Amino acid sequence: MDTEDLRLAVYTSFALTGRAPEFSVLAERFGAGEARSGLRALHEGRHLVLGPGDEVVMAHPFSSVPLGFAVMGAWTLWWGGCAWDSFAMPHLLPGDPEVLVSTRCPGCGAPHAWSVGRDAPPSGNQVAHFLVPVSRMWDDVVRTCGNQRLFCGEACVDEWLARTGNDRGYVMDVSTLWRLARGWYAGRLDRGYRRREPTQAAEYLREAGLRGRFWGLPEE
Template sequence: MKYFVEHAKAPSIDELSVLFELNKDCIIKALKLLQAEHGVVLHPISNEIWVMHPFSAAPTNFWIKSGDMGWWGNCAWCALGAAALLDRDLTITTTLGSESKQVVIEITNGKIANKHLYVHFPIPMKKAWDNVIYTCSTMLMFESESDIDAWCERHNMHKGDVQPIEQVWAFSKAWYGRHLSPDWVKWTVQEATEIFERFGLTHSIWKLPVEKGRF
Protein backbone atom coordinates (compact mmCIF):
# COMPACT_ATOMS: atom_id res chain seq x y z
CA MET A 1 0.00 0.00 0.00
CA LYS A 2 2.85 2.37 0.85
CA TYR A 3 4.39 1.63 -2.56
CA PHE A 4 1.07 2.44 -4.26
CA VAL A 5 0.84 5.77 -2.42
CA GLU A 6 4.44 6.79 -3.08
CA HIS A 7 4.72 5.62 -6.70
CA ALA A 8 1.08 5.98 -7.86
CA LYS A 9 1.14 2.43 -9.22
CA ALA A 10 1.04 -1.12 -7.94
CA PRO A 11 4.33 -2.90 -7.29
CA SER A 12 4.99 -5.62 -9.87
CA ILE A 13 5.81 -9.21 -8.96
CA ASP A 14 9.41 -8.55 -10.04
CA GLU A 15 9.61 -5.45 -7.84
CA LEU A 16 8.13 -7.27 -4.86
CA SER A 17 10.61 -10.09 -5.40
CA VAL A 18 13.48 -7.61 -5.09
CA LEU A 19 11.94 -5.71 -2.16
CA PHE A 20 11.32 -8.85 -0.09
CA GLU A 21 14.31 -10.82 -1.39
CA LEU A 22 12.12 -13.77 -2.34
CA ASN A 23 11.70 -15.63 -5.60
CA LYS A 24 8.68 -14.86 -7.77
CA ASP A 25 6.90 -18.12 -6.91
CA CYS A 26 6.95 -17.16 -3.23
CA ILE A 27 5.63 -13.69 -4.05
CA ILE A 28 2.78 -15.10 -6.15
CA LYS A 29 1.88 -17.56 -3.39
CA ALA A 30 1.83 -14.71 -0.84
CA LEU A 31 -0.28 -12.52 -3.14
CA LYS A 32 -2.80 -15.34 -3.59
CA LEU A 33 -3.05 -15.74 0.19
CA LEU A 34 -3.60 -11.98 0.45
CA GLN A 35 -6.27 -12.20 -2.24
CA ALA A 36 -8.06 -14.91 -0.27
CA GLU A 37 -8.33 -12.39 2.59
CA HIS A 38 -9.67 -9.72 0.17
CA GLY A 39 -6.44 -7.75 0.57
CA VAL A 40 -5.79 -7.51 -3.18
CA VAL A 41 -7.41 -8.52 -6.45
CA LEU A 42 -4.99 -10.17 -8.88
CA HIS A 43 -5.12 -10.29 -12.65
CA PRO A 44 -6.48 -13.79 -13.39
CA ILE A 45 -3.75 -14.62 -15.93
CA SER A 46 -0.60 -12.77 -14.84
CA ASN A 47 -1.21 -12.69 -11.05
CA GLU A 48 -0.08 -9.06 -11.06
CA ILE A 49 -1.90 -6.73 -8.66
CA TRP A 50 -5.06 -5.43 -10.35
CA VAL A 51 -6.70 -3.75 -7.35
CA MET A 52 -5.51 -2.91 -3.86
CA HIS A 53 -8.48 -1.11 -2.35
CA PRO A 54 -8.87 1.83 -2.46
CA PHE A 55 -6.50 2.01 -5.47
CA SER A 56 -6.73 0.47 -8.93
CA ALA A 57 -3.78 -0.41 -11.15
CA ALA A 58 -6.06 -0.20 -14.20
CA PRO A 59 -7.92 2.87 -15.54
CA THR A 60 -11.25 3.66 -13.90
CA ASN A 61 -13.89 6.39 -13.81
CA PHE A 62 -12.23 8.03 -10.77
CA TRP A 63 -8.99 9.99 -11.26
CA ILE A 64 -7.38 11.37 -8.11
CA LYS A 65 -4.86 14.16 -8.64
CA SER A 66 -2.52 15.95 -6.24
CA GLY A 67 0.32 18.05 -7.57
CA ASP A 68 2.09 16.11 -10.31
CA MET A 69 0.89 12.72 -9.02
CA GLY A 70 -2.31 10.82 -9.81
CA TRP A 71 -4.05 7.59 -8.83
CA TRP A 72 -7.12 5.67 -9.98
CA GLY A 73 -9.80 4.88 -7.40
CA ASN A 74 -12.10 1.92 -8.00
CA CYS A 75 -15.38 3.66 -7.18
CA ALA A 76 -16.86 6.65 -5.38
CA TRP A 77 -16.27 5.02 -1.99
CA CYS A 78 -12.69 4.05 -2.91
CA ALA A 79 -11.88 7.45 -4.41
CA LEU A 80 -12.92 9.16 -1.18
CA GLY A 81 -11.07 6.50 0.80
CA ALA A 82 -7.93 7.10 -1.25
CA ALA A 83 -8.30 10.83 -0.56
CA ALA A 84 -8.45 10.08 3.17
CA LEU A 85 -5.44 7.78 2.96
CA LEU A 86 -3.39 10.26 0.92
CA ASP A 87 -4.25 13.02 3.43
CA ARG A 88 -3.44 15.99 1.19
CA ASP A 89 -5.23 18.57 -0.94
CA LEU A 90 -6.44 16.92 -4.13
CA THR A 91 -9.16 16.62 -6.74
CA ILE A 92 -11.26 13.66 -7.84
CA THR A 93 -12.42 13.77 -11.45
CA THR A 94 -15.31 11.52 -12.44
CA THR A 95 -18.40 11.41 -14.65
CA LEU A 96 -21.85 11.33 -13.07
CA GLY A 97 -23.37 7.87 -13.42
CA SER A 98 -20.31 6.98 -15.53
CA GLU A 99 -22.00 8.80 -18.41
CA SER A 100 -21.16 12.11 -20.07
CA LYS A 101 -21.26 14.87 -17.43
CA GLN A 102 -17.90 15.33 -15.75
CA VAL A 103 -17.40 16.76 -12.27
CA VAL A 104 -14.27 17.67 -10.33
CA ILE A 105 -14.52 17.16 -6.59
CA GLU A 106 -12.16 19.37 -4.61
CA ILE A 107 -10.88 18.34 -1.18
CA THR A 108 -8.91 21.03 0.62
CA ASN A 109 -7.76 20.90 4.25
CA GLY A 110 -9.81 17.75 4.69
CA LYS A 111 -13.07 19.34 3.53
CA ILE A 112 -15.12 18.68 0.38
CA ALA A 113 -16.10 21.72 -1.66
CA ASN A 114 -18.75 19.87 -3.72
CA LYS A 115 -21.36 19.11 -1.07
CA HIS A 116 -24.32 18.68 -3.43
CA LEU A 117 -23.34 15.22 -4.73
CA TYR A 118 -24.68 11.78 -3.78
CA VAL A 119 -23.22 8.28 -3.93
CA HIS A 120 -25.30 5.29 -5.03
CA PHE A 121 -24.60 1.80 -3.65
CA PRO A 122 -26.69 -0.67 -5.72
CA ILE A 123 -24.97 -3.98 -4.89
CA PRO A 124 -25.67 -5.67 -1.53
CA MET A 125 -22.49 -5.82 0.53
CA LYS A 126 -23.02 -9.52 1.17
CA LYS A 127 -22.51 -10.02 -2.57
CA ALA A 128 -19.81 -7.38 -3.05
CA TRP A 129 -16.96 -9.87 -3.36
CA ASP A 130 -18.80 -12.17 -5.80
CA ASN A 131 -17.35 -9.87 -8.48
CA VAL A 132 -15.75 -6.92 -6.71
CA ILE A 133 -14.61 -5.28 -9.95
CA TYR A 134 -18.24 -5.12 -11.10
CA THR A 135 -19.40 -4.01 -7.64
CA CYS A 136 -16.95 -1.12 -7.63
CA SER A 137 -17.91 -0.10 -11.18
CA THR A 138 -21.48 0.56 -10.00
CA MET A 139 -20.70 2.78 -6.97
CA LEU A 140 -21.06 6.12 -8.71
CA MET A 141 -21.76 9.79 -8.01
CA PHE A 142 -24.89 11.73 -8.94
CA GLU A 143 -26.34 15.20 -8.44
CA SER A 144 -29.71 14.10 -7.04
CA GLU A 145 -31.74 11.08 -6.01
CA SER A 146 -34.10 11.68 -8.94
CA ASP A 147 -31.09 11.38 -11.24
CA ILE A 148 -30.35 8.02 -9.62
CA ASP A 149 -33.96 6.89 -10.16
CA ALA A 150 -33.74 7.81 -13.85
CA TRP A 151 -30.32 6.17 -14.19
CA CYS A 152 -31.55 2.91 -12.64
CA GLU A 153 -34.53 2.86 -15.00
CA ARG A 154 -32.34 3.67 -18.00
CA HIS A 155 -29.81 0.93 -17.26
CA ASN A 156 -32.10 -1.69 -15.69
CA MET A 157 -30.16 -1.38 -12.45
CA HIS A 158 -31.58 -2.12 -9.01
CA LYS A 159 -31.73 0.99 -6.81
CA GLY A 160 -29.84 0.51 -3.59
CA ASP A 161 -28.77 2.93 -0.88
CA VAL A 162 -28.17 6.63 -1.56
CA GLN A 163 -25.84 8.64 0.68
CA PRO A 164 -24.74 12.31 0.55
CA ILE A 165 -21.07 12.69 -0.34
CA GLU A 166 -20.17 14.22 3.04
CA GLN A 167 -21.52 11.15 4.82
CA VAL A 168 -19.51 8.83 2.57
CA TRP A 169 -16.45 11.04 3.10
CA ALA A 170 -16.70 10.67 6.89
CA PHE A 171 -17.31 6.92 6.52
CA SER A 172 -14.40 6.51 4.07
CA LYS A 173 -11.99 8.21 6.46
CA ALA A 174 -12.83 5.67 9.16
CA TRP A 175 -12.79 2.74 6.73
CA TYR A 176 -9.53 3.51 4.91
CA GLY A 177 -7.75 5.93 7.22
CA ARG A 178 -5.46 3.34 8.86
CA HIS A 179 -4.55 1.27 5.81
CA LEU A 180 -0.95 2.52 5.97
CA SER A 181 -0.47 1.59 9.62
CA PRO A 182 1.99 -1.31 10.07
CA ASP A 183 -0.37 -3.06 12.50
CA TRP A 184 -3.52 -2.68 10.38
CA VAL A 185 -5.28 -5.83 9.14
CA LYS A 186 -8.30 -6.27 6.89
CA TRP A 187 -11.62 -5.68 8.69
CA THR A 188 -13.48 -8.76 9.84
CA VAL A 189 -17.12 -9.14 8.83
CA GLN A 190 -18.13 -8.21 12.38
CA GLU A 191 -15.90 -5.12 12.38
CA ALA A 192 -17.30 -4.08 9.00
CA THR A 193 -20.85 -4.41 10.34
CA GLU A 194 -19.98 -2.26 13.36
CA ILE A 195 -18.46 0.47 11.15
CA PHE A 196 -21.53 0.46 8.89
CA GLU A 197 -23.78 0.89 11.92
CA ARG A 198 -21.59 3.63 13.42
CA PHE A 199 -22.13 5.75 10.31
CA GLY A 200 -25.85 5.11 10.08
CA LEU A 201 -25.60 2.78 7.07
CA THR A 202 -28.69 0.81 7.97
CA HIS A 203 -30.21 0.18 4.52
CA SER A 204 -30.56 -3.52 3.68
CA ILE A 205 -27.74 -3.07 1.14
CA TRP A 206 -25.27 -2.92 4.05
CA LYS A 207 -26.47 -6.01 5.89
CA LEU A 208 -23.80 -8.71 6.20
CA PRO A 209 -24.26 -12.33 7.27
CA VAL A 210 -23.02 -13.33 10.71
CA GLU A 211 -19.89 -15.26 9.83
CA LYS A 212 -16.17 -15.43 10.42
CA GLY A 213 -13.63 -14.16 7.92
CA ARG A 214 -12.73 -10.78 6.51
CA PHE A 215 -14.77 -8.39 4.43
Protein backbone atom coordinates in the same frame (compact mmCIF):
# COMPACT_ATOMS: atom_id res chain seq x y z
CA MET B 1 5.54 -17.08 3.94
CA ASP B 2 4.85 -14.04 6.10
CA THR B 3 2.99 -11.85 3.61
CA GLU B 4 3.19 -8.59 5.54
CA ASP B 5 6.33 -7.33 3.78
CA LEU B 6 4.77 -8.23 0.44
CA ARG B 7 1.50 -6.49 1.32
CA LEU B 8 3.37 -3.36 2.35
CA ALA B 9 5.44 -3.45 -0.86
CA VAL B 10 2.25 -3.44 -2.94
CA TYR B 11 0.56 -0.70 -0.94
CA THR B 12 3.66 1.48 -0.75
CA SER B 13 4.10 1.31 -4.51
CA PHE B 14 0.50 2.38 -5.06
CA ALA B 15 0.74 5.17 -2.50
CA LEU B 16 3.99 6.63 -3.84
CA THR B 17 3.63 6.11 -7.59
CA GLY B 18 -0.07 5.52 -8.26
CA ARG B 19 0.78 2.12 -9.76
CA ALA B 20 1.05 -1.49 -8.61
CA PRO B 21 4.61 -2.85 -8.48
CA GLU B 22 5.73 -4.93 -11.45
CA PHE B 23 5.79 -8.65 -10.65
CA SER B 24 9.45 -8.75 -11.70
CA VAL B 25 10.25 -6.25 -8.93
CA LEU B 26 8.43 -8.36 -6.34
CA ALA B 27 10.06 -11.54 -7.66
CA GLU B 28 13.53 -10.02 -7.36
CA ARG B 29 12.88 -9.02 -3.76
CA PHE B 30 10.92 -12.02 -2.48
CA GLY B 31 11.59 -14.76 -5.04
CA ALA B 32 9.16 -15.57 -7.84
CA GLY B 33 7.48 -18.52 -6.14
CA GLU B 34 7.15 -16.77 -2.80
CA ALA B 35 5.83 -13.59 -4.41
CA ARG B 36 3.22 -15.47 -6.44
CA SER B 37 1.99 -17.59 -3.53
CA GLY B 38 2.02 -14.55 -1.25
CA LEU B 39 -0.06 -12.48 -3.65
CA ARG B 40 -2.59 -15.29 -3.89
CA ALA B 41 -2.75 -15.51 -0.10
CA LEU B 42 -3.34 -11.76 0.11
CA HIS B 43 -6.08 -12.09 -2.50
CA GLU B 44 -7.74 -14.86 -0.49
CA GLY B 45 -7.46 -12.71 2.62
CA ARG B 46 -9.13 -9.80 0.77
CA HIS B 47 -6.13 -7.52 1.14
CA LEU B 48 -5.89 -7.09 -2.63
CA VAL B 49 -7.55 -8.23 -5.84
CA LEU B 50 -5.73 -10.25 -8.49
CA GLY B 51 -6.59 -10.43 -12.16
CA PRO B 52 -5.40 -12.73 -14.96
CA GLY B 53 -1.79 -13.75 -14.59
CA ASP B 54 -1.88 -12.77 -10.91
CA GLU B 55 -1.74 -9.10 -11.86
CA VAL B 56 -2.61 -6.78 -8.95
CA VAL B 57 -5.79 -5.07 -10.06
CA MET B 58 -6.80 -3.45 -6.79
CA ALA B 59 -5.39 -2.88 -3.31
CA HIS B 60 -8.17 -0.84 -1.75
CA PRO B 61 -8.40 2.12 -1.98
CA PHE B 62 -5.95 1.92 -4.89
CA SER B 63 -6.68 0.60 -8.37
CA SER B 64 -4.48 -0.21 -11.36
CA VAL B 65 -7.43 0.04 -13.76
CA PRO B 66 -9.80 2.97 -14.44
CA LEU B 67 -13.19 2.53 -12.80
CA GLY B 68 -14.66 5.97 -13.29
CA PHE B 69 -12.56 8.18 -10.99
CA ALA B 70 -9.24 10.02 -11.09
CA VAL B 71 -7.63 11.27 -7.87
CA MET B 72 -4.95 13.94 -8.12
CA GLY B 73 -2.61 14.74 -5.23
CA ALA B 74 0.22 17.24 -5.02
CA TRP B 75 2.62 15.03 -6.99
CA THR B 76 0.78 11.81 -7.84
CA LEU B 77 -2.22 10.78 -9.91
CA TRP B 78 -4.19 7.68 -8.95
CA TRP B 79 -7.11 5.79 -10.42
CA GLY B 80 -9.88 5.89 -7.84
CA GLY B 81 -11.40 2.46 -7.53
CA CYS B 82 -14.86 3.84 -6.75
CA ALA B 83 -16.57 6.75 -5.00
CA TRP B 84 -15.83 5.19 -1.59
CA ASP B 85 -12.14 4.62 -2.33
CA SER B 86 -11.61 7.96 -4.03
CA PHE B 87 -12.97 9.88 -1.04
CA ALA B 88 -10.79 7.76 1.28
CA MET B 89 -7.48 8.79 -0.31
CA PRO B 90 -6.68 11.97 1.66
CA HIS B 91 -7.42 10.20 4.95
CA LEU B 92 -4.88 7.48 4.18
CA LEU B 93 -2.04 9.27 2.38
CA PRO B 94 0.23 11.16 4.82
CA GLY B 95 1.57 13.58 2.20
CA ASP B 96 -1.77 14.45 0.59
CA PRO B 97 -4.21 15.91 3.12
CA GLU B 98 -6.35 17.11 0.21
CA VAL B 99 -6.92 15.60 -3.24
CA LEU B 100 -8.96 16.48 -6.30
CA VAL B 101 -11.48 13.75 -7.12
CA SER B 102 -12.97 13.88 -10.62
CA THR B 103 -15.54 11.76 -12.45
CA ARG B 104 -18.53 11.91 -14.81
CA CYS B 105 -22.15 11.27 -13.92
CA PRO B 106 -23.07 7.84 -15.33
CA GLY B 107 -26.59 9.12 -15.95
CA CYS B 108 -25.99 12.19 -18.10
CA GLY B 109 -22.21 12.38 -18.53
CA ALA B 110 -21.80 15.70 -16.73
CA PRO B 111 -18.29 16.20 -15.29
CA HIS B 112 -17.86 16.63 -11.53
CA ALA B 113 -14.90 17.38 -9.27
CA TRP B 114 -14.47 17.85 -5.53
CA SER B 115 -11.59 18.96 -3.34
CA VAL B 116 -11.70 16.24 -0.71
CA GLY B 117 -9.83 16.79 2.54
CA ARG B 118 -9.65 15.40 6.05
CA ASP B 119 -11.44 18.04 8.08
CA ALA B 120 -14.95 18.25 6.62
CA PRO B 121 -17.02 16.88 3.75
CA PRO B 122 -16.82 18.70 0.41
CA SER B 123 -19.82 20.70 -0.66
CA GLY B 124 -22.13 19.44 -3.37
CA ASN B 125 -25.68 18.29 -4.03
CA GLN B 126 -24.60 15.16 -5.89
CA VAL B 127 -25.43 11.67 -4.62
CA ALA B 128 -23.55 8.38 -4.57
CA HIS B 129 -25.31 5.22 -5.70
CA PHE B 130 -23.96 1.82 -4.61
CA LEU B 131 -25.39 -1.04 -6.67
CA VAL B 132 -24.14 -4.18 -4.90
CA PRO B 133 -25.13 -4.91 -1.26
CA VAL B 134 -22.42 -5.57 1.29
CA SER B 135 -23.12 -9.31 1.46
CA ARG B 136 -22.19 -9.67 -2.23
CA MET B 137 -19.48 -7.04 -2.65
CA TRP B 138 -16.67 -9.60 -2.86
CA ASP B 139 -18.44 -11.86 -5.38
CA ASP B 140 -16.95 -9.70 -8.15
CA VAL B 141 -14.99 -6.88 -6.59
CA VAL B 142 -14.20 -5.04 -9.81
CA ARG B 143 -17.89 -4.99 -10.79
CA THR B 144 -18.82 -3.87 -7.28
CA CYS B 145 -16.34 -0.99 -7.31
CA GLY B 146 -17.21 -0.04 -10.87
CA ASN B 147 -20.79 0.48 -9.72
CA GLN B 148 -20.13 2.72 -6.73
CA ARG B 149 -20.55 5.98 -8.59
CA LEU B 150 -21.46 9.63 -8.08
CA PHE B 151 -24.44 11.13 -9.93
CA CYS B 152 -25.79 14.66 -10.40
CA GLY B 153 -28.82 13.72 -8.32
CA GLU B 154 -31.64 11.22 -7.90
CA ALA B 155 -33.02 11.90 -11.39
CA CYS B 156 -29.76 10.79 -13.00
CA VAL B 157 -29.68 7.68 -10.80
CA ASP B 158 -33.20 6.80 -11.96
CA GLU B 159 -32.30 7.40 -15.61
CA TRP B 160 -29.21 5.19 -15.35
CA LEU B 161 -31.12 2.39 -13.63
CA ALA B 162 -33.82 2.47 -16.30
CA ARG B 163 -31.23 2.44 -19.09
CA THR B 164 -29.10 -0.35 -17.65
CA GLY B 165 -31.91 -2.49 -16.23
CA ASN B 166 -30.33 -2.56 -12.78
CA ASP B 167 -32.32 -2.54 -9.56
CA ARG B 168 -31.89 0.39 -7.21
CA GLY B 169 -29.17 -0.06 -4.64
CA TYR B 170 -28.30 2.45 -1.91
CA VAL B 171 -28.19 6.22 -2.35
CA MET B 172 -26.33 8.57 -0.02
CA ASP B 173 -25.34 12.22 -0.11
CA VAL B 174 -21.76 13.46 -0.42
CA SER B 175 -21.42 14.11 3.33
CA THR B 176 -22.37 10.53 4.18
CA LEU B 177 -19.94 9.22 1.57
CA TRP B 178 -17.16 11.28 3.15
CA ARG B 179 -17.98 9.92 6.62
CA LEU B 180 -18.00 6.38 5.25
CA ALA B 181 -14.62 6.85 3.59
CA ARG B 182 -12.68 8.85 6.16
CA GLY B 183 -11.63 6.06 8.54
CA TRP B 184 -12.43 2.87 6.68
CA TYR B 185 -8.84 2.23 5.56
CA ALA B 186 -7.09 3.62 8.64
CA GLY B 187 -3.77 1.86 9.21
CA ARG B 188 -3.64 0.09 5.86
CA LEU B 189 -0.22 1.56 5.07
CA ASP B 190 1.14 0.49 8.46
CA ARG B 191 2.81 -2.75 9.45
CA GLY B 192 0.51 -5.13 11.27
CA TYR B 193 -2.73 -3.88 9.74
CA ARG B 194 -5.73 -6.06 10.55
CA ARG B 195 -9.11 -5.98 8.87
CA ARG B 196 -12.10 -5.10 11.06
CA GLU B 197 -14.12 -7.90 12.60
CA PRO B 198 -17.76 -8.00 11.39
CA THR B 199 -19.11 -6.40 14.57
CA GLN B 200 -16.55 -3.59 14.33
CA ALA B 201 -17.38 -3.04 10.67
CA ALA B 202 -21.10 -2.87 11.44
CA GLU B 203 -20.52 -0.30 14.16
CA TYR B 204 -18.37 1.80 11.82
CA LEU B 205 -21.09 1.76 9.16
CA ARG B 206 -23.73 2.81 11.67
CA GLU B 207 -21.56 5.68 12.89
CA ALA B 208 -21.13 6.84 9.29
CA GLY B 209 -24.91 7.14 9.07
CA LEU B 210 -25.73 4.03 7.02
CA ARG B 211 -28.83 1.96 7.69
CA GLY B 212 -30.67 -1.13 6.54
CA ARG B 213 -30.21 -4.59 5.07
CA PHE B 214 -28.14 -3.31 2.13
CA TRP B 215 -25.33 -2.83 4.67
CA GLY B 216 -26.17 -5.91 6.71
CA LEU B 217 -27.62 -3.73 9.46
CA PRO B 218 -30.98 -3.99 11.22
CA GLU B 219 -33.82 -1.91 9.89
CA GLU B 220 -34.60 1.09 12.11
